[in-house]
Structures are given as structure tokens and as C-alpha cells.
Amino acid sequence: MDESKMNKFLKKGYIKFSKSKDQIWEEVFSKKMTSNKQESKMFSLHSFFPQKRFSYAVAATVLVLLGVAYFNYEDNSLASEEAEVVYKISKEEFAEIESSTMFESLFIEDQEVDYFFNMHVANQIVDE
Amino acid sequence: MKESEFKNLYDKYFDSIRRYIYYRSSDQALATDVAQNCFLKLWEKKDFLHKKNIKSLLYKMATDEFINHWRKQKREREFANEHFEIKSNEAENENQEIINYRKKMQLILSGLGERQRSVFLMNKMDGLTISEIANYLGLSIKAVEKRMTQAWKYIKLEAGKK
Numbered sequence: 413m414d415e416s417k418m419n420k421f422l423k424k425g426y427i428k429f430s431k432s433k434d435q436i437w438e439e440v441f442s443k444k445m446t447s448n449k450q451e452s453k454m455f456s457l458h459s460f461f462p463q464k465r466f467s468y469a470v471a472a473t474v475l476v477l478l479g480v481a482y483f484n485y486e487d488n489s490l491a492s493e494e495a496e497v498v499y500k501i502s503k504e505e506f507a508e509i510e511s512s513t514m515f516e517s518l519f520i521e522d523q524e525v526d527y528f529f530n531m532h533v534a535n536q537i538v539d540e
Numbered sequence: 541m542k543e544s545e546f547k548n549l550y551d552k553y554f555d556s557i558r559r560y561i562y563y564r565s566s567d568q569a570l571a572t573d574v575a576q577n578c579f580l581k582l583w584e585k586k587d588f589l590h591k592k593n594i595k596s597l598l599y600k601m602a603t604d605e606f607i608n609h610w611r612k613q614k615r616e617r618e619f620a621n622e623h624f625e626i627k628s629n630e631a632e633n634e635n636q637e638i639i640n641y642r643k644k645m646q647l648i649l650s651g652l653g654e655r656q657r658s659v660f661l662m663n664k665m666d667g668l669t670i671s672e673i674a675n676y677l678g679l680s681i682k683a684v685e686k687r688m689t690q691a692w693k694y695i696k697l698e699a700g701k702k
Contacts, residue, residue: 418695421645422664425626427562429572433554440576441550444583445543 541586557602563658566624574605599676624650648698660691
């Protein structure tokens with residue numbers, strides 16, 4: 413068999429298929445691509461909901477934190493008011509103490525004790 | 541991989557893959573099914589593919605698909621009995637001599653072993669080099685050369701007989 417003749421024949425030859433690749437693309441792959449696009453759209457719609465749930469979760473967390481912070485603030489302000497009352501009382505008491513006869517007596521010199529006793533303590537006892 | 545990139549690959553390689561399976565099986569429907577399945581699988585795996593060696597990957601997929609099909613259908617079908625068909629570009633101007641030559645060639649190629657035939661026709665009809673065939677089919681160059689030699693021997697022997 414002539415080799416060059418055969419090579420020429422095979423080089424020019426081709427295989428004829430019943431369907432061309434373009435027909436197969438139209439029948440099989442273009443449908444596949446279209447359904448794939450629809451699937452990806454569906455997927456994006458589904459993926460919207462988890463994101464929404466996530467944002468709800470974040471909002472709820474923020475609300476809880478704000479609530480906790482508010483109650484903490486209220487507790488602290490009550491405590492500080494209480495502390496102020498205690499301070500005021502002690503201040504008044506201190507003023508009373510300061511003005512009391514007993515307190516004054518602490519600063520009296522020894523030679524003035526009799527005079528102080530006659531002037532303040534004896535008078536106070538008489539008053540009561 | 542984008543749809544446009546996939547379409548490019550399809551346009552570039554679909555016919556080569558389909559012809560390769562036809563060279564092996566002499567079955568047009570099977571060749572089309574195998575090529576189609578390969579590209580469907582390629583589309584499914586498009587996100588994990590590297591752009592390098594896609595052609596080799598397609599040949600590998602096609603070979604595996606063909607072997608699987610062949611194993612399943614082994615009892616029902618004998619590929620050797622399929623008639624291998626080649627069309628000529630000069631079909632309209634074919635004279636009796638060319639028609640006879642084509643028939644003779646088709647008969648010889650039908651009798652050739654599928655491995656030898658696929659390698660031989662990939663070289664002669666698709667114009668692939670020995671190293672390209674070796675690369676795409678995952679064979680050594682020596683293995684491809686051996687198949688080519690066997691094909692030549694068979695063709696010369698059969699042509700001498702008829």
C-alpha cells in the first residue's frame with residue numbers, strides 16, 4: 413500500500429457525526445447553564461435569610477447589652493445616692509458633735525474646767 | 541471557571557475527544573455520549589480545576605469513561621464488529637477508484653486493534669505528534685511508537701491480502 417496515498421487520504425478524511433458539537437451544546441449544555449444560573453439565583457435568595465438572621469442576632473445582642481448597661485447604671489446611681497445620704501448624716505452628726513458640750517470640753521484648759529462646768533454643763537443640766 | 545471559559549474549552553476540545561473515542565470504539569453514539577459526559581463532569585468540577593493540562597485531563601476522563609462503558613457493555617457489544625467509517629472531503633467528486641480505496645481503508649481500520657487504531661488515527665487524521673499523543677493518553681513515547689509500528693504492520697499486511 414502506498415504510504416503517501418494513505419496519509420493524504422487520512423489527512424483529508426473526517427468523521428461525520430449525526431449531531432454537531434453546536435447542536436449538542438444547544439440540547440445539553442445551554443440548558444444546563446440556564447438551570448445553573450437559576451440555581452445560583454435561588455442560592456442567593458436562600459443565603460439572604462441566614463444573613464438576616466445574623467443581623468437580628470446582632471441587634472438582639474446590642475439590645476441586651478444596652479439593657480444590662482442601663483440597669484447597671486441605675487444600680488450605681490442608687491448606691492452613690494445612698495453613699496451621699498450616709499455622708500450627709502455623718503456630716504450633720506459631726507456638726508452636732510462639734511457643737512456639743514462634750515466635744516468643747518476636750519479643748520478646755522485645766523484651770524478653766526470649773527468656769528466651763530459652771531457656765532455650760534450646769535446650765536445645760538438646769539435647762540434639761 | 542466562568543461559563544464563557546467553559547464554552548471555549550468545549551469548542552476547542554469536544555470534537556477531538558469525540559473523535560478519539562470513535563477511533564477506539566468505531567461507535568458514533570458511544571463517542572458522543574462519552575464526550576458529552578466528560579464535559580458534564582468537567583462543568584461539575586469547574587471550581588476545582590487548574591487551567592493547565594485540561595486537554596490531558598479530558599483525554600484521561602474520556603479513556604476512563606470509555607473503559608467503564610466497555611466493561612459494562614462487554615457482553616452485549618463487540619466493538620471489533622462495528623464498521624469504522626471515514627468520510628472524504630472530496631465525496632462529491634469521488635470516482636470509483638476513490639470509493640473503492642475508502643472502503644478498503646475502512647475495512648482495514650475496522651479490523652485494527654482499538655489501541656493501535658486510536659494512536660494511528662490521532663497521528664494521521666488529527667495531526668498530533670507522537671509526544672502529544674503520549675502526553676494526552678498518559679503513555680510513554682515508546683509505547684505510542686510501538687502501537688504505531690503495530691498499526692503499520694497490520695495495515696500493510698491487510699492491504700497486501702486484499
